[in-house]
Amino acid sequence: MADNADHIDGDDNEDVRAQQNLIKIKLKSSEGGIYECGLTAAKMSDLVKNMVESLGTDAVVTTEPIILGNEAVTDAALKKIIEWVEFHWDDPPVDHDFEDEKDRRNEELSHWDKQFIDVDDQALLFDVIAAANYMDIKGLVEVGAKHICSKIRGKSCQEVREMLKITNDFTAEEEDAIHKENAWIYAKD
Amino acid sequence: MTQEVTQMMESLETTDDGNGDNRQQSKTYAKYSMDRFGDDMCGLILSYLSFKDRFRLECVSKQFQRTVFDSVIDININDRLIRQIQRTTITQTIATIATKCPNIETIDLRGMFIKCEHIPEVLRLFRDNCLNLREVYCNLRSNTAQLYQQFGPLVTRIECNDLSDTVVDTTSGQQLVNNLKTFSFHFYYPNDTQLLSAFVAHNQCLKSVDFKExxxxxxxxxxxxxxxxxxxxxxxxxxxxxxxxxxxxxxxxxxxxxxxxxxxxxxxxxxxxxxxxxxxxxxxxxxxxxxxxxxxxxxxxxxxxxxxxxxxxxxxxxxxxxxxxLPRMTAKAFINCFKNCPRLQYLYIHDFNDIMGAECLDELSRLPALQTLIIFFRRDYDLINNDFSDLFTRSAKLKCIRLHVNNGIKFYYR
The missing domain is CATH 3.80.10.10 (Ribonuclease Inhibitor)
Structure with missing residues (x-):
């Protein structure tokens, strides 16, 4: 039969991933805190993944923690990041034959991600996004970015500045000129 | 070996995240202010704004202005947008949009029905300003066939009613749309066989086909x-x-x-x-x-x-x-389903017959890889009397259950 000849290559892969996540590695924040994380989950970070691959898994497991030197990787941010990767490591992978990535961009955040990212402390929120960007965890950067965009959706410029603590460096004239250029957006259809 | 490891880790400490601005600014600005981010990060965050929000928020700051349009890769031009733009002048406004969003690669015109006459002008303006433009999606009907003559090489995705709509040169009856990637159409007739043969020959790179009815x-x-x-x-x-x-x-x-x-x-x-x-x-x-x-x-x-x-x-x-x-499905359908679908991660069931009782959930809980379960119930299904959270204790990988009833949604999470 046609399908018997066809080797299924992913099977082992998934088991290996699950097995590997039982292996714990240590991650060290820029503030010095050391936290454990499953290996497969940690490898959602391309930064960590590259390090593990160049050092070898054994070295990472048995030696000192991986140091995440960027100042955005605070203790609190790293704890959030580990929580996120431990939840998402077994997500279905993006299929590059399709527009999965584009579809996901336009999708609303899952309920879990919404609750995860809805933190009151804006400094922590920005730390998580910046740290995820530094650690190269694209999925988490996306969660943070979508959250911010959903908060400022439909808001006025002034409201956005107040919310995100942004300095307005336009003169009133410059602002007027942009408004005029984008006048069509305010027309009722 | 230990020494090697240490060395590498030290070098990581001083490695920048690739964004020079970032480090400098994070020292100057408060951590709770979005001003702390460099342009790359700011642009990445704003890339999830809706098309209209981008224009609305362009004047938040100069950094917003610099970065808010960079990530516009796709644009959806439909009747509604054209109606809105019409209050000003179409040419000028479309030209402004195209200049502000030079990275556009894909234009989706499938929502243009009434305002079809503007399509050539709109496409011309984008083609002249967006040098990466390479995909156009459209509906193909008699009044848009001439558009294909002009912009054919850019068109990669078409929706139409009949296969005969894909004959774009109606006088010779010969020229067919070609090099499509995505195609969907509604009606197929027995005498379309020959046309289908020619269509297939002209569109060998098709990746997605949808025969609707x-x-x-x-x-x-x-x-x-x-x-x-x-x-x-x-x-x-x-x-x-x-x-x-x-x-x-x-x-x-x-x-x-x-x-x-x-x-x-x-x-x-x-x-x-x-x-x-x-x-x-x-x-x-x-x-x-x-x-x-x-x-x-x-x-x-x-x-x-x-x-x-x-x-x-x-x-x-x-x-x-x-x-x-499956309108006639009963709970029996799922008996031993786990044996046949060991890798199933996502399952959507439209429950026509209220079959989601203990027996059925028991079978579903045995699907070893299931992560997401989505069930649409009939209107009058009583969600309150059924507890699905118990499934998490029995199903190893299950993360999320989403139940839809009567426009209401109920979530369960592990």
Missing amino acids: MYIDLNDTIPEMCGQLSRLTQLRELSLRLGIMNSKTLVANQSLRTIGENCKQLQRLSLEFGSESPVLNVEALDSLRYYCRLKRLHLTINAAIDDQLFDPLRHCKRLTHLELY
Whole structure:
């Protein structure tokens, strides 16, 4: 039969991933805190993944923690990041034959991600996004970015500045000129 | 070895995240202020804004102005947008939009019906300003055929009613749309065979095809049609609605088999069978044994084939996503489903007959890889009296259950 000849290559892969996540590695924040994380989950970070691959898994497991030197990787941010990767490591992978990535961009955040990212402390929120960007965890950067965009959706410029603590460096004239250029957006259809 | 490790880790400490601004600014600005981010990070965050919000928020700051349009890769131009722009001047406004968003690669014009006459102008303005433009999506109808003459090489995705709409030179009757990647159309007629043959020859790079409706008796037409489709060897995604299949056995089975055997890249399949005969449906489904690379499957089946539903799926060893729309399904359908779908991660069930009782959930909880379960209930289903959270204790990988009833949604999370 046609399908018997066809080797299924992913099977082992998934088991290996699950097995590997039982292996714990240590991650060290820029503030010095050391936290454990499953290996497969940690490898959602391309930064960590590259390090593990160049050092070898054994070295990472048995030696000192991986140091995440960027100042955005605070203790609190790293704890959030580990929580996120431990939840998402077994997500279905993006299929590059399709527009999965584009579809996901336009999708609303899952309920879990919404609750995860809805933190009151804006400094922590920005730390998580910046740290995820530094650690190269694209999925988490996306969660943070979508959250911010959903908060400022439909808001006025002034409201956005107040919310995100942004300095307005336009003169009133410059602002007027942009408004005029984008006048069509305010027309009722 | 230890020394090597230490060295590498030290160097990481001083490695920047690739954004020079970032480090400098994070020292200057408060951590709770978005001003702390460099342009790259700011642009990345703003890339999830809606198209209109980008224009609305352009003047928040100079950094917003610099970065807010960079990530506009796709644009959707529809009647509504054109109506809104019409209050000012179309040419000028479209030109402004195109200048502000130079990175546009894809223009979706499928929502342009009434304002079709503006399409050539709109496309010209974007083509002149967006040098990366390479994909145009559109509806093909008699009044947009001339658009194809002008912009044909850019058009990669078309929706139309009849296959004959794809003949864009109506005077010679010869020129066909070509080099499409995605194609969907509504009606297929028995005398379209020749046209389909030419269409397939002109569009060998098609990756996605959607045949929306087929009302006619297809017994004589299916084999020929599927034979043509099987020549599309690049096909990744196919949606077929086979209307009436009557007493001729094995026609659907053999036709679908031809596609499965030849379209080796096919990973996503959507099948709808109009026939109510269990025998014919089971037979047609059996062709799935030739779709061993399938990852996602949607089934709409009107016959009662409960105990034979999951059996053919055992051949699709890579199946991760399954959507079931079966008006006559009962709880029996799921008995031992875990044996046939060991890798299933996503399951969508439209529950027509209130079958989601203890027996059924018990079977579902045995699916070893299931992460997401989505169930649509009938209007009057009483969610309060059913507790699904118990499923998490029994199902190893389950993360999320989403229940829909009467426009309401209920979530469960591990």
